[in-house]
Amino acid sequence: MMNQQIHLVSRPTGEPSTANFQLVEAPVPDLADGQVLVKNHYLSLDPYMRGRMNDGKSYAQPQLLNTTMGGGTVGEVVASKNAGYAVGDKVVGMGGWQLYSVVDASQPGVLRKVDTTHVPLSAYLGAVGMPGVTAWVGLVTIIDPKPGETVVVSAASGAVGSMVGQLAKARGARAVGIAGGAEKCDYVVKELGFDACIDHRAHSDFKSMSQALKEACPNGIDGNFENVGGMILDAVLMRANAFSRVAMCGMISGYNGEPIPLAAPQLILVNRMKVQGFIVSEHMQHWPAALAELGQGIATGKYKHRETIANGLAAAPEAFLGLLKGKNFGKQLVKLA
Structure with missing residues (x-):
């Protein structure tokens, strides 16, 4: 049986391109004891993968060249030499950019069985997966919003940001999103239930963004879930209240090596702010509580999620x-089966 994989074959200089990737074929190896063969149904595409394409210091280990790109997958066990997994089990893991993955399922944490009765399989890569847990950990453990406080989140219509606002609303806070384009902002307010959403394309300079934040956050900002950095972060800091908290999740404005200076870092001192960076994989103790709330919320329809799906492994680099560039709407997936 043949497997298809996408390898990283070169490091990008500046902006990445499809030329950095290559589709290759390789035979599926025979299983050893303890291993399972998973047919991947969906591949997750996430911003952190951009950092892994570089050789420099990032919060994720660099991706080795001429090897299968790493990434989260959901799929089905199609062969098993592990007593804990049966053919037909639906699983989530880090299968990478490939159609089939051989997993040593005896290692703790590499594969997790999931129940698709009330939660669709693909949601375990988004709202009830790593992005949803990222939203939960940053919001609940760092921002810890109190009823009536205002929480701002950039990239608000994305897989992480969309959950941040909904989780904040469930805790009695005001949720204000920042997203690109009127359609995304409409969705954030009307579908996800945020109190307001600012279109950063319509407010593309600091002065305009600051004014929009002032109108959307009349009582200032108590919590900021930061996915973008740069000018947007500068504008948010200008509206920050005393003792506000910033969960630093992503700085996508600098992913291609652009400098992203902070305009007024003294505001952190003036407002006695807590600014904390975090990586969700370092907070495994919170995953069960997060997944329980997220799974229940998606299963009952309390929380909404949206997906953009590219078809076929070959479409992964372009997607x-x-x-x-923000072309996706909600969670970006690749359908493999």
């Missing part, structure tokens, strides 16, 4: 480059 990934589009994600980095």
Whole structure:
């Protein structure tokens, strides 16, 4: 049986392109004891993968050249030499950019069985997966919003940001999103239930963004879930209240090596702010509580999520480059089966 994989074959200089990737074929190896063969149904595309394409210091280990790109997958066990997994089990893991993955399922945490009775399989890569847990950990453990406080989140219509606002609303806070384009902002307010959403394309300079934030956050900002950095972060800091909290999740404005200076870092001192960076994989103790709330919320329809799906493994590089430019709406996936 043949497997298809996408390898990273060169490091990008500046903006990445499809030329950095290559589709290759390789035979599926025979299983050893303890291993399972998973047919991947969906591949998750996430912004952190951009950092892994570089050789420099990032919060994720660099991706080795001429090897299968890493990434989250959901799929089905099609062969098993592990007593804990049966053929037909639906699983989530890090199968990478390939159609089939061989997994040593005896290692703790590499594969997790999931129940698709009330939650669709694909949601385990988004709202009830790593992005949803990222939203939960940053919001609940760092921002810790109190009823009536205002929480701002950039990239608000994306897989992480969309959950941040809904989780904040469930805790009695005001949720204000920042997203690109009127259609995304409409969705954030009307579908996801945010109190307001600012279109950063309509407010593309600091002065305009600051004014829009002032109108959307009349009582200032108590919590900021930061996915973008740059000018947007500068504008948010100008509206920050005393003792406000910033969960630093992503700085996508600098992913291609652009400098992203902070205009007024003294505001962190003046407002006695807590600014904390975090990586969700370092907070495994919170995953069960997060997944329980997210799974229940998606299963009952309390929380909404949206997906953009590219078809076929060969479409992954193009879809990934589009994600980095905000072309996706909600969680970006690749359908493999």
